[in-house]
Amino acid sequence: MSEFTPKFESLVQVFNASTSQFADRALFGVKHEGEWQWMTYGQWGDQVRRVWTGLQKLGVEAGDRVAVIANNSPEWAVAAYATYGLGAAYVAMYESQLDKDWKHILADCGAKVLLLSNDEIAARIRAFRDQLPELKEIVLFSGTPAKGEHPFADLLQNEPSELIDPGPDAIADFIYTSGTTGAPKGVKLSHRNLAYNVSAIHEVFPMEPDDRSLCFLPWAHSFGQTVELHGLLSMGASLGLAEAVDKIVANLAEVRPTLFVSVPRVFNRIYDGLHARMKEEGGLKKKLFEAAVDTAQQRRRLAAEGKSNPWLDFKFKILDGLVFAKVRERFGGRLKYAFSGGAALSKEVAEFVDDLGIMVYEGYGLSETSPIATANYPGARKIGSVGKPIPGVKIEIDIAATEDPTQGEIIIYGHNVMQGYHNLDEANAEVLVEKDGMRGFRSGDMGRVDEEGFLFITGRVKEQYKLLNGKYVVPTPLEEKIKLSPYISNIMVHGVNREYNVAVVIPDYEALKGWAKEKGIDPDPASLAKNEQVRALMEEEVDRLSADFKGYEKVRKIYVGDEDFTTENGMLTPTLKLKRRVVQERYGDALESLYA
Structure with missing residues (x-):
């Protein structure tokens, strides 16, 4: 630390x-x-x-x-x-x-x-x-x-x-957590907690x-x-x-x-929207867009090996002016960097935002840590990670919580750790720890730290479940990857104590309108949800985007839902986190039918 x-x-x-x-x-x-x-x-x-x-x-x-x-x-x-x-x-x-x-x-x-x-x-x-x-x-x-x-x-x-x-010890904020599993809990943050986080931002x-x-x-x-x-x-x-x-x-x-401070969901929408738009427009625009993306990826691979190619650099400069500069102009023309937090940002999306010429810095933290615990910043940046501990913060990985030597529960120590939950002594005893005179917080998040000190988030401890074959599944990374499909709005993977995983898939019905028109299909969401061609498209997208996951982690069967996950129907928290219990109540019979 x-x-x-x-x-x-x-x-x-x-x-x-x-x-x-x-x-x-x-x-x-x-x-x-x-x-x-x-x-x-x-x-x-x-x-x-x-x-x-x-x-x-x-x-x-x-x-x-x-x-x-x-x-x-x-x-x-x-x-x-x-x-x-x-x-x-x-x-x-x-x-x-x-x-x-x-x-x-x-x-x-x-x-x-x-x-x-x-x-x-x-x-x-x-x-x-x-x-x-x-x-x-x-x-x-x-x-x-x-x-x-x-x-x-x-x-x-x-x-x-x-x-x-x-003074630093006075309570400044009560931040009530979104409550994915129960009533909101009041996180008490002192002036020291918040000022320490602000000071760390100044530092890095x-x-x-x-x-x-x-x-x-x-x-x-x-x-x-x-x-x-x-x-x-x-x-x-x-x-x-x-x-x-x-x-x-x-x-x-x-x-x-x-600069732009956002959550992965918004960056995903930018990624999906641009790709869908290019696919729809076709022709020369689509070819130039694909060439720009491909050239940027080639330059990144060379840079990772410490190499460069003058011709590739020249080619990218031309394509950047023809393609990416126009995107930046839509964002005001001055956007230099973006900060992402609140959930894990897909490496694929982060690289794409980088290609646009907007340096994206991903961080990690929770309301209970004021919130920043780790961050990528100039001079210490690795796409796919959530960065290194900010000044004054120490990270420990508790592998006992996961029974997995490659990852464990993230424990955060520092002056940014909350004073406790209001009126919840038992909950405080579960999550607050002391070590070497420093207060720590058991995050409930799973992660690993690489040899350079960068933290990678791998899921939630409480969302981890076991299949009948004894294999552990962490659904969030798979769900986030599948949501990169331009045709999928939301998904929830399910498989607790079952032989295999199934999922509720919610199509992006707005994005499907053009596709449905080409196929001569009624674009009404209720009709699309029951359409076999739509089901086949959803299955193709799920299979395509889960190709890099292990066999037991993949989804074997899906149910196409007609009601999206929203804050209004209680399936998402105000911070857009999935309330699994509520989704399971809404789609429980449908999920059960997939095992019949």
Whole structure:
């Protein structure tokens, strides 16, 4: 574990440094009536200081909890930092969550003040507010407050006050995990936890005030919050806030970011979309695209051997200008690098993004580790890995958890490890460990470390299951690989205590429309799900993409589903992780029929 002196010990220190040093620089950009409007660090800092006074008048004190249900916005960040400056903890939730999750979180954390995005969410909260005795005040960012509630605009009318640094041990955030197997758990992160992570970002990947990001990852999740909000804010960079997920490409062209923080699902969509588009257009465009991809792959193979080829370099330069430069222009023309986290990024996709001229850096961590534990960074990068431990972090691999000498459970040690789950002593005893005076976290993730110190994620310990033949299967890597098909939206592999694996496959029905038209097939999803030609296509794609996996890991039979996995139907968490139990309940009979 490499030791280093953190630049910050609290988020209030981050606030004070940035609002002073970068006062006149743009911080947040929001699109309003067709135009991007930018707020400076100084303007934002003034609002934070005014809302600090407003929250104090509402009775917020050190140790209290201030909760929020809203998508990313400057107001979200204003309320967060005002809360930090009062020594209280910020508890963020998603607009897309179910009412029962909101109710559980608000009751569990004992929120005193709740900030809400709009009237619609406020109406849902009012339906059970009387069951939350500790909730004293409700504030609306927009809309019409009910009697006894407050508009956020009123908080901005207060006189500004200086924030109080609560010290490194004060709890700054409650991050509620998505809950793939049960109720969300409240991860308590201190100012030291988060400031340590921000300081480590400075150490391994310093960015400049001229850097700009397009933000769409929710700040209610630790990855988006730490890397984009706290991390970029600490460096004087600017953040354009995406209008919506389906507007990302359009917003990229408008905001013209230099960096992009995302999850593998989005990179997969870029990969699938470009390949599908070239296949559909055909002709010269398709040939040039394939030539550019092939040339890039040849150059990469030579580079791995320490070699180069002047003719190949010249050829790639021409093809890059004809093909990849046009793609980069669609993304604004300034995008230099991208950060991926939240799940494992396919090596194939990472190499493709690299070929586009956008250096992708993959990292790893969890909400419980603030979240970054390892990262690829300039001077230490290996595609396919999730990098090396960041400064101040140590990684251990516990092979006893997997009964496999080649891989084990990842244990993370460092000042980034959470203070514990709120009100869950038994869960804390299961996952928190101590070694050499350093707190550690048993991640539940499986991995291995190579001879150069790079970490590779191989699956989840709890998702690992045994077939009847005694072989262990880790389904996630296979599922992620199969989802690279331009025709497959989602898949869940199943085979616990069975002779072989089966799977529920959800076609990308939008992508299938053109294919169905060529075949003269009804493009309606319900009809496509029952069509034998569609089943055959899905089987071909599953077989093609699982070719490199071991025989017992492969899927022998599939069921084509007509209902995709979404957050709305509860099959995905708000961070798009698969809820296997829910999918099994929905498709249980279909899966069982595959063994008949």
